Amino acid sequence: MKPFFRILVSATLALACTAEPTTPTDTPSREPVEEACQIAEDTTAPDSLKRLSCASDFSAFASQPIDTSIPGARSVKVVLDRYDNDALYFQNSQKYAIHYAFVSKNLSGAGKPVVGSLADFNQTEYYSPDRRFLLGAVTYYEGPKVWALEIAPYDTASATLVTQLYESVRDAGYFGASLVFHPTSEAVQMEAKNLSASIRVMSTDELFAAIDYQPLNLATSVGQLRFLTAEQLETTYLSFRDIIVLDRIPNDISTILGIISEEFQTPLSHVNVLSQNRKTPNMGLRGAMSNEKLRSLEGKWVRLTVGAFEWSIEEVSAAEADAYWETHKPTPVVLPSVDMSVKDLRDIEEVVDESQGTLREAIKAAVPAFGGKAVHYGVLANTPGVPLRKAFAIPAFYYVQFMEENGFYEKLDQLMADPDFVNRPEVRDAKLDEFRKAMKAAPVNTEFQELLKAKLAADYPGQTMRFRTSTNSEDLEGFPCAGCYESHTGDPSDWEDVLKAIRKTWATVWLFRTFEERTYSSIDHKSVVMALLVHHNFPDEEANGVALTANPFDPTGNQPGFYVNIQVGGDAEVVHPPAGVTSDQFIYEFHQPGLPITYLSRSNLVPSGTTVLSAAQVYELGQALDKIHARFSPAYGPASGNSGWYAMDVEFKFDGEPGETPKAIIKQARPHPGRGQ
Known part of the structure; x- marks a missing residue:
């Protein structure tokens, strides 16, 4: 159990209400009224104050957590001691990051009851109706200019206890007339309905309605600022050194040095995962297309910085931009070499040999034959409690065989020796399209076909099959290449449909956007090989989603949880939904009592x-995500010695037969690159 650390949530989309709708007349009518400050200038701030009398007092105590995606938020924790005549303490939150640290140091012993262990403190002070302390935080949200009292998402305080804390904080703070109560979870929201009408409850969506900045990947880069609409991107070629201002995020975008989108994004969109992999800034900014500061720099070389609380942009010289590129252009990525010794169509449980070495070593050893996606799926298949489709893997040998037997490597040599192909993106795009069409029409080795027919007839009779990309250049630590390749479905009752699906999937190695992504990382294109992960497809899934096995807004671990983004089955993709479509997004604190x-x-x-x-x-x-997080820790997480950010990026479905309750089925898991620094 973790102590309360104000939950930090993502301004991703227009958010649905979590409280009763309010009107402008409901908003607090009084501005904060400052009094004489409690803390004199140029003095050390004390451990606590009984009152916060001015903005300077608040600033001296307020913490600025780096993990928030709500810029400008500042928070001071509060403690009400019911044993000591309801004494209220605004704790120095810069000195004491959690309530327990302050309480055990300042309110334990010396005539007062001794505060026990952290575990005992958490169990009683967040869950017991007879608790000694009422715990919360006063947060100032700079965007909407709101003062909010918040309690932990898992705190079971009754409306009576919340009212007691609220009234005490209101009366002891210079912001009291403006104070609202902000529920931080569904459970707290339900209890908030029992509060008196005199306490203004402000929902998360109301807070976000006034937020104009969404930091997604924290980074700095230097590039040429361009303005484009998502529609214009379909016919416009971009440079590696562009920073783009967009009206909304498209399904795909070429490799660039930074993104500013007028429409807010989802943290697990392909575009954001690619930004995280490239370590380039990515942010949402309402009104970006007409922002005066940005428009004044259109076409110029600029330095863009996306920070946790604020962003900045400034003009630089062409010489500075060139120097930046030379210093920061990506280090060339060398892919694992193909293992041509593996030719059998292997059941997924047998893809990864964990009998020798560490899990990390076993994964690396299997990738040259089976690619990242199939290898991680193979680990999942040997993880009890993780629901999966039965599957097998077609090794990369057969992709290489297909390319060699049809002379495609020689054709690639000719293309890459053509100056027009190398230097002109429109020529490169057209030639790659021709190359893919040739692949889709080429013959497939007869012996391989017979081997595949026998496998499908024996183990998957009557099932349509999904042929999923599994290359040595995706789903890898340091180079996830999310969305780079495309999978396809084939029906074995029409064998040509199966061959069509396989060839179309293999051909996505040579998609223009994927070719550009690899070029940006100086990857030898001919070193890319594609194995296939094969299982029954999901023709009518009830829901599809993506998740992180850690809270992306809390890399410190003080507020652990799973981040989940899910949508009902249909045409609206969860990672890049159509304009105006929103999905369920939530933080699930799986390890807290009450979940x-x-x-x-x-x-x-x-x-x-x-x-x-x-x-x-x-x-x-949650059960499946918990098992996945623990399973891959020896390869990518704390169990491997990693003391930094660790999360697995998981795709899943909920699927079931007619009349059945849909069940979770995990599609894939890969290491997540993090949110930047």
Whole structure:
């Protein structure tokens, strides 16, 4: 159990209400009124104050957590001691990061009850109705200019206790007339309905409505600033050294040095994962297309910085831009060499040999034959409690065989020796399209076909099959290349349909956007090989989603949880939804008592007041995510010695036969690159 550390949520989309709608007349009518400050200038701030009398007092105590995606948020923790005549303490949150640290140092012993262990403190002070302390935080949200009292998402305080804390804080703070109560989870929101009408409850969506900045990947880069609409991107070629201002995020975008989008994004969109992999800044900014500061720099070389709380942009000289590129252009990536010794169509449970060495070593040893996706799937298949489709892998040998037997490597040599192909993106795009068409029409080795027919007839009779990309240049630590390749479905009852699916999937190695991504990282294109992960497809799934096995807004670990983004089955993809479509996004604190859920947005494709998943389904998913997180820790996480950010990026479905409750099925897991520094 972790102590309360104000949950930090993502301004990703227009968010659905978590409280009763309010009108402008409901907003606090009084501005904060400052009094004489308690802390004199140029003096050391004390451990606590009984009152916060001015902005300077608040600033001296307020913490600025780096993991927030709500810029400008500042927070001071509060403690009300019910044993000591309801004494209220604003704690120095810069000195004491958690409530327990302050309470055990300052309110234990010396005539007062001794504060026990952290575990005992957490168990009683967040869950017991007879608790000694009421714990919370006063947070100032700079964007909407809101003062909010918040309690932990898992705190079970009754409306009576919340009221006691609220009134005490209101009366002891210079901001008191403006103070609202902000519920931080579904459970807290339910209890907030029992509060008196005199306490203004402000929902998460109301807070986000006034937020104009969304930091997604924290980084700095220097490039040429360009303005484009998503529609214009379909016919416009970009340079590696561009920084682009967009009206909305498209499904795909070429490799560039930075993104500013007018429409807010989802943290697990392909575009953002690619930005994280490239270590380039990515942010949302309402009104970006007409922002005066940005428009004044259009076409110029600029330095863009995306920070946790604020962003900045400034003009630089062409010489500075050239020097930056020379210093910061990506280090060439060398891919694992293909293992041509493996030719059998291997059941997924046998893809990774964990009998020797570490899990990390076993994964690396299997990638040259089976690619990143199939290898990680193979680890999942040997993880008890993780629900998967039965699957097998077609090794990379057969892709190489196909390329060699049809002379495609020689054709690639000719293309890459053509100056027009190398120097002109429109020529490169057209030639790669011709190359893919040739691949889709080329013959497939007869012996391989017979081997595949026998496998499908014996183990997957009557099933349509998904042929999924699994290359040595995706789903890898340091180079995930999310969305670089495309999978396809074939029906074995029509064998040509199977061959068509395989060739179309193999051909996606040579998609223009994928070719550009590899070029940006100086990858030898001919070193890329594609194995295939094969299983029955999901023709009518009830829901599809993506998740992180850690809270991306809390890399410190003080507020652990799973981040989940899920949408009902259909045409609206969860990672890049159509304009105007929102999905369910939430933080699931799986390891906290009560399993609190904090919704960040709601799907507008389900009836109002409902969610895509039931509570039982969320728990089912949480069990799988927990097992996945622990399973891969020896390869990528703390169990491997990694003391930094660790999360697995997981794709999943909920699927079931007619009349059945849909069950979770994990599609893939790969290491996540993190949110930047």
